[in-house]
Amino acid sequence: MPNATPFPPRSFNSLEHLADWIGETLQCPVTIEDANHRLLAYSSHSPHTDSARIATIVGRRVPEAVIAGLWRDGFLPRLLASSEPLRIPAIPEIGLGSRVAVAIRHHKDVLGYLWLAEDPLRPEADYNSVLSEAAAAAVPKLLQLLNHAKRNQESHQDFFWQMLTGHMISHAYIESKASAWGLNLPKLYQIAVLQTEHNVTEQQLGQLHYVISTAGAYSIPFMTADGPHFIVMTQALPTSDAARKFYTFLDKTLSDRFGIALRSFGFSNPSDHYGHTVAKYKEALDVLRFRQRHPQEGALCVVHADLGFYRYLPVIAEHNQASGYxxxxxxxxxxxxxxxxxxxxxxxxxxxxxxxxxxxxxxxxxxxxxxxxxxxxxxxxxxxxxxxxxxxxxxxxxxxxxxxxxx
Known part of the structure; x- marks a missing residue:
């Protein structure tokens, strides 16, 4: 490792400044990410830049294939469990060269990650002390970002609950509010309710957000939880099979990475009117309850339209009961x-x-x-x-x- 210049703890102006300092000090490219693997800052390239780093910078987030590979090979779980830097050998099938990484922590919470692309000409260099000091110095900036993101998330969840409960039914206002927040609302959306074994914790809601945001394949403007239910607004999925595949992906990934077991689900029919969110939420709950109460008949039911004539049975039963028929x-x-x-x-x-x-x-x-x-x-x-x-x-x-x- 080249001689490190004296590190000025917390004196940098930005994460970009910090990334540049680490890159110049260690003579290796550096990236800084948030806890959901969105790119926050990066240093200049080197002649040995690999495709994973290039794709991360171009897309402003780590590609899903890279994240999946790091989970599969056990490196991300080890990073989450340790406060020490971790050396990661090259994984050619996902375009990743050798890395040294460290989780940026505030007490027990992981705020983000600092990744250093090793120089193949100096494979045994010791970067640990500089990376550990840099990770500690990054904490205040990441806490600022996290607190801002948390306030936004809480505002989004409150707004979503107003939609789900019918207290916010103006399509135009919902669109304008989402635009002001920088949320991209899909033209067609569905509500999905995912049943878990126990009441959903704030941590588990964050883990669902992590899985969906790192996948990059789904547009999810809003999500929240109520008791044992994850409640998600997603872009309209084209078929019942596509909705089932979305559930299967979440079920497997949440189980493999975080030990969260999903038990059942329900999807609403698609809609293009955000004022109808309360009705779509009820549709998703109807599907979930039908699947739970009548497993044989409900096995093929994914979206509300799949219920067929069963949608009308409550009305028929209520009419018969009211008239004594x-x-x-x-x-x-x-x-x-x-x-x-x-x-x-x-x-x-x-x-x-x-x-x-x-x-x-x-x-x-x-x-x-x-x-x-x-x-x-x-x-x-x-x-x-x-x-x-x-x-x-x-x-x-x-x-x-x-x-x-x-x-």
């Missing part, structure tokens, strides 16, 4: 079953669920097709039902479902 045909079949210890009601429901396909219904009931046909004849006679009449079949099916399934 029960389908008379179903009442007759239920009474017959109780008196004769038969299964006509179950047979009817299974037959309708199998789209009136006798062979499939018989297999589902584990009976012979002839036995099914006999039961269908008794159902028609006892319940005064015409199983060739579509309106009757639809009405019976919805009334059956309204009796047994609710959102």
């Amino acid at each position: 029960t389908n008379p045909s179903l009442l007759k079949l239920k009474a017959y079953d109780q008196e004769h210890n038969s299964a006509l009601l179950l047979t009817l429901q299974t037959y309708l669920e199998c789209d009136s396909h006798a062979k499939r219904a018989a297999e589902a009931l584990h009976i012979h097709t002839n036995s099914l046909n006999y039961r269908l004849k008794r159902i028609s006679e006892v319940g005064s039902i015409d199983l060739e009449h579509m309106n009757q079949k639809v009405t019976l099916y919805l009334d059956l479902k309204a009796d047994t399934l609710h959102l």
